[in-house]
Amino acid sequence: MRIPILMKLKTERRYKMVKHIWPLxxxxxxxxxxxxxxxxxxxxxFVPVLMPFPESSVKxxxxxxxxxxxxxxxxxxxxxxxPKNAIFALCNFRSSWLSREVFFMAAxxxxxxxxxxxxxxxxxxxxxxxxIALLGILILSSFLFSMAKIYQLETLPSWNNNYTxxxxxxxxxxxxxxxxxxxxxxxxxxxINSLLLTTIAFMIIQMILFVGYSPATGSWxxxxxxxxxxxxxxxxxxxxxxxxxxxxxxxxxxxxxTFAIIIERYLFYASYQNVGV
Amino acid sequence: xxxxxxxxxxxSACSGCKTCQVACKDKxxxxxxxxWRRVYEITGGDWEQKGDxxxxxxxxxxxxxxxxHCANPICLTSCPTEAIVKRDDGIVIIDPERCMGxxxxxxxxxYGAMQFDKQKGQMGxxxxxxxxxxxxxxxxxxxxxxxxxxDFGTMDELKEKYGIDKTIYPLxxxxxxxxxxxxxxxxxxxxxxxxxxxREEVQNG
Numbered sequence: 001m002r003i004p005i006l007m008k009l010k011t012e013r014r015y016k017m018v019k020h021i022w023p024l025x026x027x028x029x030x031x032x033x034x035x036x037x038x039x040x041x042x043x044x045x046f047v048p049v050l051m052p053f054p055e056s057s058v059k060x061x062x063x064x065x066x067x068x069x070x071x072x073x074x075x076x077x078x079x080x081x082x083p084k085n086a087i088f089a090l091c092n093f094r095s096s097w098l099s100r101e102v103f104f105m106a107a108x109x110x111x112x113x114x115x116x117x118x119x120x121x122x123x124x125x126x127x128x129x130x131x132i133a134l135l136g137i138l139i140l141s142s143f144l145f146s147m148a149k150i151y152q153l154e155t156l157p158s159w160n161n162n163y164t165x166x167x168x169x170x171x172x173x174x175x176x177x178x179x180x181x182x183x184x185x186x187x188x189x190x191x192i193n194s195l196l197l198t199t200i201a202f203m204i205i206q207m208i209l210f211v212g213y214s215p216a217t218g219s220w221x222x223x224x225x226x227x228x229x230x231x232x233x234x235x236x237x238x239x240x241x242x243x244x245x246x247x248x249x250x251x252x253x254x255x256x257x258t259f260a261i262i263i264e265r266y267l268f269y270a271s272y273q274n275v276g277v
Numbered sequence: 278x279x280x281x282x283x284x285x286x287x288x289s290a291c292s293g294c295k296t297c298q299v300a301c302k303d304k305x306x307x308x309x310x311x312x313w314r315r316v317y318e319i320t321g322g323d324w325e326q327k328g329d330x331x332x333x334x335x336x337x338x339x340x341x342x343x344x345x346h347c348a349n350p351i352c353l354t355s356c357p358t359e360a361i362v363k364r365d366d367g368i369v370i371i372d373p374e375r376c377m378g379x380x381x382x383x384x385x386x387x388y389g390a391m392q393f394d395k396q397k398g399q400m401g402x403x404x405x406x407x408x409x410x411x412x413x414x415x416x417x418x419x420x421x422x423x424x425x426x427x428d429f430g431t432m433d434e435l436k437e438k439y440g441i442d443k444t445i446y447p448l449x450x451x452x453x454x455x456x457x458x459x460x461x462x463x464x465x466x467x468x469x470x471x472x473x474x475x476r477e478e479v480q481n482g
Contacts, residue, residue, distance in 0.1 A: 020380070081378020081398030088358035088375045098381050099357035154453050155351060155387040276387030276449035277317060277342065277480060 021269045023079040028147065029175070029261055031072035032168065034065045035108065036176020037183075039140045041065075042133040059119045061183050066112040073109060097149040104143035111136055144172050158273040163213035167268070170209060171261055174202040178257050182250045196239045203232050210264055220267055227260040281348060281367035282405055283457035284419075285428040285435045286341055288445065288466060292424055293318055293339035300421030301343070304406065311392045313403040314343040314418050319446065321473040338463035340445070341427065343403035343418065344369060344390035345456030352382035352391060360400075367432075367457060368405045376400055387449040388456065405429075435459050447479050 041061065077083045090106075092099040115122060115132055122128050148168040151159040177199050207228045214221065234253055237243040293316055301307070301314040320337040346369045353361045353369065360375035361382060376399040383391040383400065390402045406416035414420070419427045428435065441459050444451050445466040473479075 079379065081380075081393065081395075081400075082376060085358060085360075085375055085377035088360070089377065089379075090357070091359040091375075092354075092357050095354040096357045096381075098355065098379065102357060150381070153351065153355070153385050155385055155449065272384070274384065274387060274389075274480075275453075277315075277389040277447050 020079060023075050025262065025265050025269060027072050027076040027079070028168075029171075029258070029265055030068055030075065031105065031108075032144065032147075032172035033175040033179050034068040034072065035140050035143055036172035036174065037061070037068075037179045038065050038108070038112065038136060038176070039144075040173060040176045040180060042136040042140075045129070045133045055123070057183070058123075059116065061180065062112060062116045062119065064183060066109070066116050069105075069109050069112055073105060076105075097146050101143065101146040101150060104139055104146055107139045108143055111139060144169055155275050156273065157275060158271045159268075161213070163209060164268075167206075167209050167214075167264075170202055170206045171264070174199065174206055175257065175261060177202065178250070178254045182254045193239060196235055199235050200232065200239070203228060203235065207232065214264070214267065214271075220263060224260055224263040224267065227256060227263065231256050231260060280365060281432045281457050282346055282410075283367075283430065283432040283435050283459065284343065284345065285430070285439055285441075285459045285461075287424075287426040287428075287461045288338055288340060288463040289461055290424045290426040291316075291339040291341055291463070292426075294423065296421045296423055297341050297418035297427060300417040301403070304417040305401075307392075307401075308394060308396055311394055311401065313390075313392060313401065314341060315389060316341050317447070317479050318475070319473060319479055320475050323472075336465035338465045340447075341418070342388055342390075342448075344405075345388055345454070345458040346403075346405060348455035348457060349453075351385045351387075351454050355381050355385040357381065364407070366407075368407050369402075370404050370407070371400055371402060373397070373399055387453060432457055432459075446473070447476075 041058070077086060080086060089102045090099055093103060111132065115136075122132055145165070148165040151164050153160060177195060181195055181199075207225070210221075210228065211225055231253065234243060234249075234256070238249055238253070243249050295316045298312055298314050298316050302312065305313060307313060317340045318337060319340065320335070322334045322336040324331045325334050326332075346363075346367055348367070350361065350363060350369050353363060357379065358375045358377055360372045360377075361369060362372060363369050378393065378398045378400060380391075380393055380400065383393060385391075391400050392402060393399075394401050406414075406418075409416060416429055419429050428438075430438070436459065439459055439461065441461050445460060445462045448456075
């Protein structure tokens with residue numbers, strides 16, 4: 001006869017994260033930023049109203065996204081105790097979400113590299129560019145899904161919920177949009193409004209998730225909420241042009257957003273809790 | 278699995294002396310901070326005033342825990358490099374030629390079995406002293422226990438010998454990984470009857 005176990009989850013605790021997790025914080029943020037930017041670029045190919053940027057800036061954006069994704073991959077190696085064995089990381093694709101994440105991350109870098117190198121050839125072919133766009137959306141969606149599923153283990157109750165999944169997708173798309181705004185100087189007034197509206201929508205979703213569903217509590221969560229509130233206000237003011245729609249304003253926006261995302265991600269990792277001992 | 282190797286712990290006899298923990302560290306030459314076998318003390322309860330006197334209602338018991346070489350090891354399914362393998366006799370081991378030290382198995386394992394060795398940059402855990410088993414010897418922890426609270430064998434042998442199949446706090450639902458572990462609980466293991474005072478100490482090892 002098995003006696004059921006009662007395990008109380010701590011809801012009030014001091015959050016502390018171990019040092020070796022910091023590379024994961026920056027790996028997830030930078031890779032999600034690049035993934036969100038690329039995903040949004042590809043989606044906007046089918047929904048042009050979301051893409052007010054001139055075609056001439058796309059290659060530059062792709063190059064920067066490639067650098068970011070490669071940097072994220074490099075950072076992830078610093079988390080490993082024995083990086084030389086990382087070549088085996090694809091072996092357990094059958095059951096390990098970490099293996100799947102590595103695969104889709106490599107595919108992401110691969111597709112970015114391919115598209116950057118052969119950009120002119122791809123952009124001249126509607127069929128090729130459409131196929132790459134669909135493939136890119138599939139790879140990036142799978143990458144973000146795999147990344148979230150890593151944390152949704154039965155033995156990790158604070159992470160094993162839909163907040164993790166929604167948060168990762170939302171962070172990626174939100175950070176991606178803001179990154180695209182900053183990468184493109186705004187030359188034509190009014191074209192940025194659709195992007196700003198989309199940014200506001202994602203920020204609202206992100207705030208609701210963070211306030212309502214994040215397992216974190218305490219003063220750092222309050223700081224995160226305040227930062228998102230300031231960001232929301234800033235974007236709204238930029239939309240109605242109280243704050244000018246220029247590169248400097250966008251740069252300030254992305255710096256504050258990055259801080260908010262770092263705090264949120266720190267709290268996520270610091271809320272690690274395992275059933276048992 | 279008929280040949281599944283398993284541990285038995287008589288928690289009612291365990292005195293918390295940690296001889297098993299030391300024997301394991303000695304045999305495997307483990308570095309400071311690494312414990313492949315860990316002894317947890319679970320305490321709770323309080324003193325109750327009865328008239329002019331105080332009566333102790335304090336409860337405590339000990340749990341000696343290593344890797345449970347689970348029938349469905351979550352560490353094995355989570356490991357991206359397939360460094361964690363399950364032998365025919367059910368013993369779960371780590372292949373140092375493949376482990377990249379990502380620590381994902383440490384997150385996954387609900388028994389705290391996975392220990393990261395900073396010097397080697399890889400994970401390590403109880404291997405059931407399979408080298409001793411091959412020589413016909415007992416695992417070092419079992420041999421060292423002065424209270425004879427530890428035993429080993431196949432799961433079927435232990436069930437027949439002890440007839441116990443219980444799980445106690447702070448162990449998780451055994452349905453998650455199906456640990457190859459049998460426990461005779463201490464009389465104080467009924468933790469519904471008192472408030473545990475050192476949860477954080479227990480859960481942080």
